Amino acid sequence: MSRIGVFICHCGENISRTVDVERVAQQVGRLPGVAFSTDYKYMCSDPGQNLLKNTIREQKLTHVVVAACSPRMHERTFRKAVEAAGLNPFLCEMANIREHCSWVHEDKEEATVKAVEIVGMMVERVKKNRVLPTITVPVTKRSLVIGGGIAGIQAALDIADCGHEVVLVEREPSIGGHMAQLSETFPTLDCSQCIMTPKMVDVANHPKIKLYTWSEIELVEGYIGNFQVTIKKKARSVDEDKCTGCGVCMEKCPVRKIPNKFDCNLGMRPAIYVPFPQAVPNTPVIDRENCIKFKTGKCGLCQKVCGPGAVDYEQEDRLIVEAVGAIVVATGFDLYTIDEKPKGSMIKGYGEFGHGKIPDVIDGMTFERLASASGPTGGRILRPSDGKEPKQIVFIQCIGSRAREKGISYCSKVCCMYTAKHTMLYHHKVHDGQAYVFFMDARTPGKSYDEFWRRSIEEEEAVYIRGMVSRLYQKGDKIVVQGSDIAVGVQVEIEADMVVLATAVQPQKGADTLAQKLGISYDKYNFYSEAHAKLRPVECATAGIYLAGACQGPKDIPETVSQASAAAAKVMALFSKDKLEREPIVARVREAGCVGCFACKKVCAYGAVEEKEIRDRQGNLIKVVAYVNPGVCGGCGTCQATCPSKSVELDGYTDEQIVAMIEAL
C-alpha cells in the first residue's frame, strides 16, 4: 500500500490568494493512499524542503506530490530533496497549481475545485510511478570533427590542446576551406593566408590530431559518448607516408590545363596536384578522371620521377572505423551558382545576370582569387576574358539572398562587408579605376564593421547606388548594367569592364545526406539546426553532436571561430566526466509481447531501436525483437504510441500512469 505525502505550497500569496490551500490539503488528504497532507508557505525554501525530507522519514512516505509551481520550474529541486531523504527521485511528482491554476483564474471557488482535481490527478499518477534507475553510459574521450575549414580547424585545435585526441575529416585534398581562398579579410584587411596557414600547420603537426583528407563520412553509428564512425579514405594514388612533398611529379606531369577549382577555375593545374602551394597535407592527389595513366594506361611519368616511390596507381579506397565520443560538424558553405536553376533545387536561376555566359561577370570568391597575392594573377585585378585591367567595375549585392521569389529569403550576412572590402582592394590596386555598388541595404552590425563600410565610401571613393539592377548585357567588350537609383529616383546605366556578383551563401552540396547519416536536423535550405536558437546555439538536438561555422547559417570568420571554440568547450564539458548520466525517461521493450514488426524502428527519429535475436539454450533462433538502446533513446515515446502489440513502454510515461490520470477526472 502506498503512503503518499502531499505538500501544497502557498507560494507566498501567489497560490493561496486564489486557491484555498488548506481546503485542498484537507480534501486531498482523504484520497485513498494519501497518508499525509499539509500546506506550507514556501515549499522550495530551505525550511520547506526540510519539511519535505523530515516528513518522508517520519511518516515513512513511499511517494510524494508537491502541488506548487510548474514542474519546469522546480521539479529538479523537489526530486533532489526526495532523493536526499532516501526515496527514488522519480517517485515524486509536481502538481502545477500556480501557472495552470491560481494565476489564470480569479474565482477562488473555481480555482480551488480545479486545484483539488489537478492534485488528485497527480496522486493517482504517482501511485503508478516506478523506481527508475539513473542511466549511465561510458564516454569515449575522442572527438570527430567533420570539415577542415577555419571552423573545423579551430575546434580541432581547441580540443586537441586540452589533451584529447581528434579525428579531423576533410573531403578535399587539403584542409583550409574557403578562408584559404580569401585574399585579405575584413574588418582589418589582414592577409588570410598569413593568419590561416600557421593554424593549418599546427593541425598537421599536432600529436593529438589524426587528419584524414580526401576522405568522407560513410556511416555513423552509436550515440553520445559512444559513436562508431566509418570513414572512406578515397584513393589518393600517392602514399602519404612516403611522399616528401617535393613536387617533382607536378612539374613533370604532361597534363597541364585542368581548371583549378581552388582558383575558381581561373588558374590551371596538372593531373597530379595539390590545390594550392600551402596545402596541408602537402601530398599531391591524382585526379583520375584527367590522368593519362588512368585513361589510357600509358604515361606513368610521375611514378618514374618520384624519388621516394610514393606514387601508387593501385591504391584503392579504404574504409576506416574510428570510435569517438563527440562529433563537431563544420562543413561550411558553398556559393550559389547562379547561371541556371541547379538541378533538383527549389531555388530559381539568375540567368539574367549573365553569370556563366559573360566571362567578365564573376562571383565574389573569384574576385578574392584575383585579388590574392598567391592567386592566378599574382594579385592583379584582370579580366578573365582578355587579361585587361577593368577601369569601371560594378558590384551587385544580394544576388539570390533576400529574394523570396527566387527561393532564398535569408540574408547571407557576409556580402555587404566583403563587397566593401572588394571596393577597397580594387581601389588599392587600380588607382584610376571606379567602383560602383548596387545594394538594397548595408548591413554592417559587428565590431568595427560600420566604420569599415563607411571607409569604402568616404576614403576609397566607391559609389554606392541604392537599388537593384534590372538588366545586364554585353556590348562590345563592355558590360552594360542598367538599374535604378531609388534614393534619387533615376535610372542609371553604367558601361562596366567587369561585374562582381555577391551570390548567396548556401550549405555545402550533400549537406542533407550527411545530416541523415548523423541523424541531425536541418532547415529547408539544408543549414543544420541548433537545439535552441538562443540558449543552445552550438548543440544539435541529437546528443553528442555539435555545430561550428557556416554549416549552421551564414557567418563571417570571427563568428565562425567563436562558435568553433564554443563547440570545443561543449565537447570538453562532455569529456570532463568518465560516465554520462541521463534522465531515465527512455523506452523499454517487453520482449515477450514484441512481434518483431519494427514499426517502432521506422518511427524512431533517433535510430535508437535495434534488432535483437532471442535464442534458446541450444542457440536456436526463437525470434527477433526490438531493443531500445537507452543511450540513444531521446525519450519522445513515439514508438510506444505506434507499437501495435503494446510491447514498448516509455519509462515515466507508461500507459498505466496516463490512464490513472484520465480516470482520476
Place this chain on the structure above:
Amino acid sequence: MHPDKPKHAFEPKIIAFVCTWCTYAGADLAGTSRMQYPPNVRVLKFPCTGRIDPVFILKAFQQGADGVLVSGCHPGDCHYIAGNFHARRRFAVFRKLLEFVGVDLNRLQFSWVSAAEGGKWVEVVTELTEKVRAMGPMSEFKELALEEQWSGAINTAELKEAYNQI
C-alpha cells in the same frame, strides 16, 4: 464569485494532452503573464505529442470528457526531431475513424501552441470551452458504454436469426 461573470447551466470538462516542450510551456507562459481563461481544462503532460496514443482520447471521452485538445510543437519545431509529424499523421487517420464512429469532430481539437504562445493557448482553450459548452454534454460514448452492457430480449425475427448465426 465575480459579479459580472455569467453563470452557465453546463460546464464542460475539457482534457488537454500536451507536450512538455511547447504547449505545456506555452500554458506556463499564459500563467506567468497572468492571462485569464476558463477553468474547465485539465492538462496532461507528455514528453511529445508522438507519445499520445489515440486510445487516450477515447479513454478521456469515456471518462466523461466533453472535449479533448491535443497540442504540441509547431511542425518542424519538435524537440524530438519528428515526433509531432508522426502524431499528426496518426491523428489524421484517427479523426476519420472517430467521424465514422459518429463522434462530432468539433469536440476534438488539434493545435500547435509553441512555448512562446501563451496568448494562443488562452485563445485555443477559451474557444474550445465555449464551443463545447454550446454543444452540450458529450453523450455518444456514454450511450455506447451502456449498449455494451445491454442484454435485452431477442424479440424480433431478425435479431433471432442474427443471434443463432453467432
